[in-house]
Amino acid sequence: MSTADPGGDAVEGDGTDPFGRAIREFARDEQTEPLWCVDGAERVEHPIEGFYFAERDESAYETLDSDGLAAPLLDLGAGAGRDVLRFQERYEGEVVGLEPSAHLVATMRERGVDSAVRGDMFALRESFDRDRFRGVYAHGTQLGLARPPHRLREFLADLAFVTTDDAVAVVDNYDPEADGARDLLGWRPDPTPGMGYRVMHFEYEGDVGDTLLFRPFAPDVLREACVGSEWSVATVRYSNDHHYEAVLRKP
Secondary structure, three states: OOOOEEEOOOOOOOOOOOHHHHHHHHHHHOOOOOOEEEEEOEEEEOOOOHHHHOOOHHHHHHHHHOOOOOEEEEOOOOOOHHHHHHHHHHHHEEEEEEEEHHHHHHHHHHHOOOOOEOOOOOOOOOOOOOEEEEEEEEEOHHHHHOOOOOOHHHHHHHHOOOOOEEEEEEEEOOOOOOHHHHHOEEEEEEOOOOOOEEEEEEEEEEEEEEEEEEEHHHHHHHHHHHHHOOOOEEEEEOOOOEEEEEEEEEE
Protein backbone atom coordinates (compact mmCIF):
# COMPACT_ATOMS: atom_id res chain seq x y z
CA MET A 1 0.00 0.00 0.00
CA SER A 2 1.34 3.44 -0.92
CA THR A 3 1.92 5.90 1.86
CA ALA A 4 2.64 8.77 -0.54
CA ASP A 5 0.54 11.89 -0.19
CA PRO A 6 -2.20 11.59 -2.83
CA GLY A 7 -1.93 15.31 -3.38
CA GLY A 8 -5.54 16.24 -4.00
CA ASP A 9 -6.63 19.35 -5.84
CA ALA A 10 -5.75 21.91 -3.17
CA VAL A 11 -2.35 23.45 -3.65
CA GLU A 12 -2.55 26.43 -1.34
CA GLY A 13 0.24 26.47 1.22
CA ASP A 14 2.45 24.34 -1.00
CA GLY A 15 5.31 26.83 -0.75
CA THR A 16 7.10 28.45 -3.66
CA ASP A 17 6.58 26.30 -6.74
CA PRO A 18 6.72 28.47 -9.87
CA PHE A 19 7.66 25.42 -11.94
CA GLY A 20 4.60 23.36 -11.07
CA ARG A 21 2.24 26.35 -11.08
CA ALA A 22 3.29 27.50 -14.56
CA ILE A 23 2.83 24.02 -16.01
CA ARG A 24 -0.57 23.63 -14.40
CA GLU A 25 -1.68 27.02 -15.71
CA PHE A 26 -0.39 26.11 -19.19
CA ALA A 27 -2.50 22.94 -19.08
CA ARG A 28 -5.53 25.05 -18.17
CA ASP A 29 -4.74 27.67 -20.84
CA GLU A 30 -4.18 30.20 -18.05
CA GLN A 31 -0.44 30.83 -18.32
CA THR A 32 0.25 34.58 -18.29
CA GLU A 33 4.04 34.80 -18.58
CA PRO A 34 6.97 32.58 -19.60
CA LEU A 35 8.44 30.11 -17.15
CA TRP A 36 12.07 31.16 -16.89
CA CYS A 37 15.14 29.02 -16.21
CA VAL A 38 17.58 31.34 -14.46
CA ASP A 39 21.27 31.32 -13.61
CA GLY A 40 22.41 34.71 -12.37
CA ALA A 41 21.83 37.27 -15.11
CA GLU A 42 21.19 34.58 -17.73
CA ARG A 43 17.67 33.37 -18.35
CA VAL A 44 15.96 31.28 -21.00
CA GLU A 45 12.32 30.43 -21.46
CA HIS A 46 11.50 26.87 -20.41
CA PRO A 47 9.70 25.08 -23.28
CA ILE A 48 6.66 23.81 -21.37
CA GLU A 49 4.70 22.53 -24.35
CA GLY A 50 7.60 20.67 -25.91
CA PHE A 51 8.86 19.12 -22.69
CA TYR A 52 5.58 18.13 -21.02
CA PHE A 53 2.73 18.03 -23.52
CA ALA A 54 3.97 17.39 -27.07
CA GLU A 55 3.57 13.79 -28.13
CA ARG A 56 6.76 11.75 -28.30
CA ASP A 57 7.54 9.60 -31.29
CA GLU A 58 6.06 6.11 -31.03
CA SER A 59 9.54 4.62 -31.46
CA ALA A 60 10.52 5.92 -28.01
CA TYR A 61 7.84 3.77 -26.40
CA GLU A 62 8.64 0.80 -28.61
CA THR A 63 12.23 0.99 -27.36
CA LEU A 64 11.00 0.96 -23.76
CA ASP A 65 8.85 -2.07 -24.59
CA SER A 66 11.93 -3.86 -25.89
CA ASP A 67 13.77 -2.95 -22.68
CA GLY A 68 11.15 -4.98 -20.82
CA LEU A 69 9.42 -2.09 -19.09
CA ALA A 70 6.17 -3.40 -17.62
CA ALA A 71 3.47 -2.71 -15.06
CA PRO A 72 3.09 -2.24 -12.19
CA LEU A 73 5.13 0.76 -13.29
CA LEU A 74 6.37 3.85 -11.48
CA ASP A 75 7.14 7.07 -13.37
CA LEU A 76 9.50 9.22 -11.29
CA GLY A 77 9.19 12.96 -11.85
CA ALA A 78 6.16 12.39 -14.06
CA GLY A 79 5.59 16.07 -14.80
CA ALA A 80 2.20 16.70 -16.38
CA GLY A 81 1.68 12.98 -17.05
CA ARG A 82 2.53 12.78 -20.75
CA ASP A 83 4.34 9.45 -20.45
CA VAL A 84 2.08 8.08 -17.71
CA LEU A 85 -0.92 8.49 -19.98
CA ARG A 86 0.82 6.54 -22.72
CA PHE A 87 1.91 3.83 -20.30
CA GLN A 88 -1.69 3.46 -19.13
CA GLU A 89 -2.64 2.70 -22.73
CA ARG A 90 0.26 0.30 -23.37
CA TYR A 91 0.47 -1.81 -20.22
CA GLU A 92 -1.97 -3.93 -18.27
CA GLY A 93 -1.66 -3.12 -14.59
CA GLU A 94 -1.14 -0.12 -12.36
CA VAL A 95 0.87 2.86 -13.57
CA VAL A 96 1.80 5.46 -10.93
CA GLY A 97 3.05 8.99 -11.58
CA LEU A 98 5.13 10.41 -8.72
CA GLU A 99 5.77 14.15 -8.30
CA PRO A 100 6.83 16.35 -5.36
CA SER A 101 4.70 19.23 -6.70
CA ALA A 102 1.06 19.38 -5.65
CA HIS A 103 0.38 21.48 -8.77
CA LEU A 104 1.71 18.70 -11.00
CA VAL A 105 -0.14 15.96 -9.12
CA ALA A 106 -3.36 17.93 -9.68
CA THR A 107 -2.44 18.47 -13.34
CA MET A 108 -1.92 14.75 -13.91
CA ARG A 109 -5.28 13.95 -12.37
CA GLU A 110 -7.02 16.62 -14.42
CA ARG A 111 -5.50 15.08 -17.56
CA GLY A 112 -6.71 11.57 -16.78
CA VAL A 113 -3.85 9.89 -14.91
CA ASP A 114 -5.42 7.15 -12.80
CA SER A 115 -2.79 7.10 -10.04
CA ALA A 116 -0.94 10.37 -9.42
CA VAL A 117 0.72 10.66 -6.02
CA ARG A 118 2.84 13.25 -4.31
CA GLY A 119 6.21 12.08 -3.03
CA ASP A 120 9.99 12.31 -3.21
CA MET A 121 11.85 10.08 -5.64
CA PHE A 122 14.79 10.11 -3.21
CA ALA A 123 12.64 8.77 -0.36
CA LEU A 124 10.88 5.85 -2.07
CA ARG A 125 10.73 3.66 1.04
CA GLU A 126 8.58 6.32 2.67
CA SER A 127 6.10 6.15 -0.18
CA PHE A 128 5.87 2.53 -1.32
CA ASP A 129 6.08 -0.99 0.03
CA ARG A 130 8.68 -3.60 -0.90
CA ASP A 131 8.36 -5.27 -4.33
CA ARG A 132 5.63 -2.87 -5.46
CA PHE A 133 6.78 -2.30 -9.07
CA ARG A 134 8.15 -4.29 -12.01
CA GLY A 135 9.13 -1.22 -14.00
CA VAL A 136 10.49 2.22 -13.16
CA TYR A 137 10.93 5.14 -15.56
CA ALA A 138 12.70 8.43 -14.81
CA HIS A 139 12.95 10.83 -17.76
CA GLY A 140 13.96 14.45 -17.28
CA THR A 141 17.51 14.17 -15.86
CA GLN A 142 16.24 14.64 -12.30
CA LEU A 143 18.51 11.75 -11.34
CA GLY A 144 21.25 14.39 -11.36
CA LEU A 145 19.77 15.73 -8.13
CA ALA A 146 21.01 12.55 -6.43
CA ARG A 147 24.49 14.08 -6.08
CA PRO A 148 26.69 10.94 -6.26
CA PRO A 149 28.22 8.92 -4.90
CA HIS A 150 26.41 8.51 -1.56
CA ARG A 151 22.94 9.77 -2.41
CA LEU A 152 22.97 7.94 -5.74
CA ARG A 153 23.77 4.67 -3.96
CA GLU A 154 21.00 5.36 -1.46
CA PHE A 155 18.60 5.96 -4.33
CA LEU A 156 19.59 2.68 -5.99
CA ALA A 157 19.03 0.84 -2.71
CA ASP A 158 15.59 2.40 -2.30
CA LEU A 159 14.78 1.62 -5.92
CA ALA A 160 15.70 -2.01 -5.33
CA PHE A 161 13.48 -2.10 -2.24
CA VAL A 162 10.30 -1.01 -4.05
CA THR A 163 10.84 -3.24 -7.11
CA THR A 164 10.55 -6.94 -7.83
CA ASP A 165 13.49 -9.27 -8.48
CA ASP A 166 12.88 -9.11 -12.24
CA ALA A 167 12.40 -5.34 -12.38
CA VAL A 168 13.71 -3.03 -15.11
CA ALA A 169 14.48 0.65 -14.50
CA VAL A 170 15.17 3.21 -17.22
CA VAL A 171 16.81 6.45 -16.07
CA ASP A 172 18.47 9.37 -17.85
CA ASN A 173 21.07 12.08 -17.30
CA TYR A 174 23.47 14.39 -19.08
CA ASP A 175 26.99 13.23 -19.81
CA PRO A 176 29.33 16.02 -18.61
CA GLU A 177 32.18 14.71 -20.73
CA ALA A 178 30.29 15.59 -23.93
CA ASP A 179 30.78 18.94 -25.64
CA GLY A 180 27.05 19.69 -25.78
CA ALA A 181 26.69 19.57 -22.00
CA ARG A 182 28.77 22.72 -21.66
CA ASP A 183 26.06 24.69 -23.45
CA LEU A 184 23.41 23.90 -20.82
CA LEU A 185 22.16 26.81 -18.74
CA GLY A 186 23.84 26.89 -15.35
CA TRP A 187 26.74 24.67 -16.40
CA ARG A 188 29.76 24.57 -14.06
CA PRO A 189 33.00 22.64 -14.65
CA ASP A 190 34.07 19.90 -12.24
CA PRO A 191 37.59 18.46 -12.10
CA THR A 192 36.21 15.08 -10.99
CA PRO A 193 36.29 12.62 -13.93
CA GLY A 194 32.83 11.92 -15.27
CA MET A 195 31.15 14.58 -13.13
CA GLY A 196 29.70 18.05 -13.69
CA TYR A 197 27.67 20.73 -11.95
CA ARG A 198 24.55 22.54 -13.07
CA VAL A 199 22.98 25.31 -10.97
CA MET A 200 19.69 27.05 -11.80
CA HIS A 201 16.24 27.97 -10.56
CA PHE A 202 12.80 28.67 -12.03
CA GLU A 203 10.87 31.94 -12.01
CA TYR A 204 7.24 32.60 -12.93
CA GLU A 205 5.26 35.81 -12.43
CA GLY A 206 7.90 37.08 -10.01
CA ASP A 207 7.76 33.87 -7.98
CA VAL A 208 11.30 32.49 -7.45
CA GLY A 209 11.85 28.78 -6.91
CA ASP A 210 14.52 27.03 -4.90
CA THR A 211 18.04 26.83 -6.29
CA LEU A 212 18.58 23.44 -7.91
CA LEU A 213 22.00 21.79 -7.83
CA PHE A 214 22.29 19.05 -10.41
CA ARG A 215 25.26 16.69 -10.68
CA PRO A 216 25.31 15.41 -14.25
CA PHE A 217 27.38 12.23 -14.39
CA ALA A 218 28.70 9.96 -17.10
CA PRO A 219 27.46 6.38 -17.51
CA ASP A 220 30.65 5.03 -15.91
CA VAL A 221 29.78 6.89 -12.69
CA LEU A 222 26.40 5.15 -12.68
CA ARG A 223 28.07 1.80 -13.34
CA GLU A 224 30.41 2.35 -10.39
CA ALA A 225 27.49 3.30 -8.14
CA CYS A 226 25.76 0.04 -9.08
CA VAL A 227 28.70 -2.03 -7.79
CA GLY A 228 27.57 -3.71 -4.58
CA SER A 229 23.93 -2.87 -5.28
CA GLU A 230 21.19 -5.05 -6.72
CA TRP A 231 21.47 -3.26 -10.07
CA SER A 232 23.70 -3.37 -13.10
CA VAL A 233 23.75 -1.12 -16.17
CA ALA A 234 22.56 -3.30 -19.04
CA THR A 235 22.31 -0.71 -21.83
CA VAL A 236 23.27 2.90 -22.44
CA ARG A 237 21.89 4.82 -25.43
CA TYR A 238 22.35 8.45 -26.40
CA SER A 239 19.65 10.69 -27.89
CA ASN A 240 22.31 13.29 -28.74
CA ASP A 241 25.96 13.82 -27.80
CA HIS A 242 25.23 14.62 -24.13
CA HIS A 243 21.86 13.10 -23.14
CA TYR A 244 21.58 9.37 -22.46
CA GLU A 245 19.24 6.75 -21.07
CA ALA A 246 20.52 3.83 -19.03
CA VAL A 247 18.64 0.56 -18.60
CA LEU A 248 19.15 -0.97 -15.17
CA ARG A 249 18.48 -4.61 -14.38
CA LYS A 250 18.84 -6.71 -11.27
CA PRO A 251 21.66 -9.26 -11.79
